[in-house]
Amino acid sequence: MQTLRIVFMGTPDFAVPCLQTLLDSPHSVVGVFTQPDKxxxxKxxxxxxxxxVLAAENGVPVFQPEKMKDPAALEQLEALDPDLIVVVAYGRILPRAVLELPRYGCINVHASLLPKYRGAAPIQWAILxxxxETGVTIMxxxxxxxxxDMLLVKKTPIYPEETAEMLFExxxxLGAQALAEILPRxxxxxxxxxPAGDFGYAKMISKSMSPLDWNRSAAQLHDQVRGLYSWPCATTTIGGKTVKVLSARLSEQKGSTPGAVIESKGKLVVACGDGGGLELLTVQxxxxKAMDATAFLAGHPVAVGTVLGA
Known part of the structure; x- marks a missing residue:
């Protein structure tokens, strides 16, 4: 295959390995479009x-338009004369004029098994x-x-204790690996x-999703703790004060009152809506600073029967 002129569009850490893959390829990265500095x-x-940062380290021209539909942004893109545009977590909507500009069009590395979890936060929602199982789709x-249309799908399990942050990495x-695989083909x-149909939408994550509702099952609450780490993190209230729950695990201990503490000697176990228990491992x-539950209990004794989130 001939050497391609590639424009990369991406913004966060998630997109960096894909850009590195392109820089390491025989193709020419002629420009990078990313969001403005924030x-x-x-402070x-x-x-x-x-x-x-990665583009600048490699001497690649960087463009940071507010919107891709701005005439100036389109002119900059046209001047680069790309054969292909690769988009990874750019965070901007591309108008038809951009999509139709390159010979090979625009391909996107999306962090879900499409058509499930279209949208802004597929990784968190898969855990929530x-x-x-999840994966990446190049479309x-x-x-x-x-x-x-889907061009390549890579699947991977979601491990029982895996957080959104771990799965991001x-x-x-995996997305970079898939991109390297698809370029020669x-x-x-x-x-x-x-497939046609309503497969839902992975809406953006917000702080309003943080509070743990102890009427939910232990498994659902465990998923919430994992899916919201490391931002915005799950929360509950203990003695009227908000505490972040950074990690937890399912417990074999049982309790009948949702939110009630059923163990507070050396570890903190809370009853959930299905009668199961959730052990809070790390809180803040x-x-x-973040601390393990043992250290927290040493400084903040909590009596068995205390109801969290009340």
Whole structure:
């Protein structure tokens, strides 16, 4: 296959391995489009996206338009004359003019087994929903939201104690592997249309999803703790004060009152709506560092029968 002129569009850490794969390939990365620098941290320091950092380190021109439908952005893209555009977690909608510009169109690396979990937060929602398998799909982009024909699918299990943060790292690497596999085969691919139907939408994660509802089952609450780590993290209240629950595991201990503490000597186990127990392993009180439950209980004794979240 001839050397291609490739434009990469991506923003967060998740997209970095895919850009590195392109930089390591025989093809030419002629430009990178990423979101504008944003203030981050307590001091709100203006910070470049991880993709911009890697591109700059490799001398690749970087473009940061607010919107891809801006005429200036389209002119910049046209001047690069790309054969292919690779999109990974860019966070911007691409107009038809962009999709139709390259000879090979635009391909997207999406972190789910499409058509399930289209949208902004497929990794978190797969865990929140208790899925045991996920993967990445490379698709030919169209004007819909993650609705394009599928070019390559890679599956992987979701491990029982795996958090969203852990799965981010694995799927990021798997996406890069899939991209490396597909590049030499662009002329020989057989696009597969996505099945018709309503497969839901993986909406953006928000802090409003953090509070643990102890009326839910132990398994569902365990999935919530895993799926919301490391942002925004699951929370509950203990003695009226909000505490982040950073890690937990299912317990064999049983309890009849949802939210009631059923063990607080050396470990913290809470009854759930199905009668099962959830052991809180790592917690973080407001304004404090994360600590294991034993350390927390040493400084904040909690009596058996205390109801959390009340």
């Amino acid at each position: 203030p981050q941290g307590r 709100m320091v203006l910070t470049p996206p991880p993709v911009k 929903d208790g899925e045991t 030919q982009m169209d004007v819909g939201l993650d609705t394009g 694995r799927l990021s690497a 662009l002329d020989d691919l057989h696009p597969v249309p996505q 009180p407001q304004g404090k």
